[in-house]
Amino acid sequence: MTKIHELKATVETVKWGYYDNSWKPVLTIESGDFVDIEALNHQSGDAPDLLFDEAIKEIYDVVPRDMGDHIITGPIYVKDAEPDDIIEMKIIETKPRMNYGSNVIANWGNLSNSFNREESIFIYEVDPEQGITYPIVCGRIKVQNSAA
Structure with a gap:
């Protein structure tokens, strides 16, 4: 069952x-x-x-x-x-735990040099009834270690 x-x-x-x-x-x-x-x-x-x-x-x-x-x-x-079995998972629904979230543009990876190796942080507010988000805080951080 x-x-x-x-x-x-x-x-x-x-x-x-x-x-x-x-x-x-x-x-x-x-x-x-x-x-x-x-x-x-x-x-x-x-x-x-x-x-x-x-x-x-x-x-x-x-x-x-x-x-x-x-x-x-x-x-x-x-x-x-068992080993070698395929496990299938499906995401049926997502819902925010809180009415705020964040995202980041990383200071590493294929495009990092195109953005001067700066990390950008975005904090946003979630409107769960409309299913949209609004950015409320944005910030940039210059990374000192260019080998990353």
């Missing part, structure tokens, strides 16, 4: 960086189950007054960041999945 699971982002269920196959799963599901996964914005620290609630602040304060820049929720174990 198909189940619906909820996986909140907490200090017990998130890691900074990447998945490692030695980690114990934070949730076990059957093939065909649905999972409502809470994903966090790894740029929340750029505007904590808008992008933090108590749970996000605790994650930033407690979860070690020694493995990378992204906050990931999981891992999830699928019962009876």
